[in-house]
Amino acid sequence: MDYYPLHHVLAVAAIHPFYQPTIRFPPDADHIRQAIASSNGSVRPLSSVPLTYKKDLYQTIQRLSADRDPRNGYRSSAYISVTGGGSGGVPMMFATDGRENRTQRIVTGRLIQACGVIESGDWVLTMHSSGKLYRALDLTTEMLENAGASVLCAGHSMPHTAIVQLCVAQGVNVISGDSSQILEFVLHVAGLPPATREALCINKIIYTSEPLVRAQRQYLASVLGPVSIYSLLASAEGGPWGVMNLALTGDVADDAADFIFDTRAMSVEVLPLSAVNEDQPRSEGPGELHSLPDGESGAIVLTSLQRLRNPLVRYVSGDVGSLHPLPAAAIASIPSEIAPHLRVLRLQGRDQRFSFTWNAEYFEFELLRDFFRREDLGILQWQIILQDDEHSHAQRCEIRLLRERRVEGGKIVLSDSEVVRRVQKLFYVFSGEESLFCVTLVVDVTGFERSATGNKVIRFVNRSKVSDSK
Structure with missing residues (x-):
């Protein structure tokens, strides 16, 4: 299935150790089917489900990752995303069902294409990092291929001189990487002879991780000429699910970026910051919490509708933002069978109470x-x-x-x-x-x-x- 009904996700969460600490192992396929069947299609209000915080989730993940008991299905047939190591702690392994992971990449590829980021004939060179458990390169490559692009995997260790030569030789028109990589590469291009710069035909940039503010985007255009700038939104816990195209949403303030997402794939709530407190025990939560109206900023809480085996339910992402309807310009440009399901998340950055970002x-x-x-x-x-x-x-x-x-x-x-x-x-x-x-x-x-x-x-x-x- 491309998407799971919310009541299926909540039925599995009710018997999963992520959300029930007394349960030792995640349910197997038979128990998942039984839980869904016994739910009888009843839909529990999402607002009544306790919030899930990273520190609580990863306590369970650490236990499941280390448990070699053959009954522990968490370690089986899984795609492993790693998070946590960038903060100096032990990296934590978020396991997604292998088939669910592939489906999510296909669906996100379709969203990328529908939002006009990738068009027929695009050749992409990606500089994303790989190795040491980091998997941005394979994630980006597969999504862009599913969107219809031809992708060259340069990686992070390929010298800028070689990248320029490859872009010229193969007619690459799209470069992709995290923001720092993009800036470093364009700084290199700025120092090249005019004839070499003119031989490049880059007209698109797809960045990830850190934001590229307006001044930086203007600098990129001053070096590369007219260039369209896009971004993709993903995390270890939620996977890939958002696409930024300024031509569809407009260029918002420097401290925010508008990401288009499919409500069938991800349920997004924006809650008051005062209601989000990771030090508060789940059993002593503030009761039902309802999302703020469109346009009001708050804490972003995610429930994935593409992950069933290891559900992600009401996960406090640590981001701050607001929800908005899809602009008229986007509705006119996106296929009619998809547009009614899309909304915009205006991502304003991370909640400074918990962490900060440097170098992606x-x-x-x-x-x-x-x-x-x-x-x-x-x-x-x-x-x-x-x-x-x-x-x-x-x-x-x-x-x-x-x-x-x-x-x-x-x-x-x-x-x-x-x-x-x-x-x-x-x-x-x-x-x-x-x-x-x-x-x-x-x-x-x-x-x-x-x-x-x-x-x-x-x-x-x-x-x-x-x-x-x-």
Whole structure:
């Protein structure tokens, strides 16, 4: 099935350990059929279902991932998406049924095509990263192929010089990658001789992960010429489900992006931020929570209608945004059999109470706090500063640290150089990215940015216009 009825998803969730902690293993195919049959088509109001938070979900996932009991179906016939490692914690394995995963990619490919992102004859070169459990390259490739594109998988390690040569030789007209990769590549193109730049025929960009704000999009056009810019929305838990096409939705404010999604594939609720509290036990939730009216911003809560074996129900995504009807221009351009099912999610970024983004990775504040508290690091105070880099048009991340002064006979702590190395590893700083990341060791608290009122150290300082903080 391309989509599952909501009452089927809720029937399976009622017997799944994601939502019932007393249940040890996920239901097998027979138990899933029985649960659906016994529901008799009754539809429980979604607003009455407790919210699901990442920390609770991944406690169960960690247990299921490690359990080798043959009765544990979580580990069988699964596509594994990895999340959590970017925050310094142990990567968590979100398992999706293999067939459901393939179906979701096909359906998303059709949505990409319907929204005019891919057209007949498009040749795409994707620079997305792969390896070390990261699967953006295979995800993007398969979706774009399902949308009708011919795709070259360059990956993240292919030199920019070779990419330019390949684009010219094969007539590539679309490049795809995360925002930082796109900016780095276009910076390289900007330094090429005019004849080489003119030989490129790139007229489309498809980016993921971080937002490309208006100033960055203008810079891309100044180098590449007239270019259409698109984006795709996906996560480890929800899979791919949203498409951005500015020609259909208009160019909204710099701090937001309009994603078109199919209501048959994903149920999206926007709840008041005050009602979303991950420290509140599920059993003590605030009762029924109803979505805010169209246009009002709040916390985005997702229920997948494409994942049945391991359901995703009322999952607090950590994003902030608002819901809107499909604009008239989009209705006129999208096939009539699809348009009535589509809506727009205006994504405004991440909820700053929980995490922030740098270099296409999400970093959870809770896990960062645990890291900086380690005794062997000898860190007394820390601060994170994000700001725009004028040269690269990307984000620059600075970590300021105040360490203990080592005294003779005192406890042994790591050297400054070893602490810097470990912080770089935590933030996935690879060769060539050093200019966008630095660790500053301050001598006292005057080296930190502090609040004007309480003179307190501000833990997270965001001066960036391109930030997608959560």
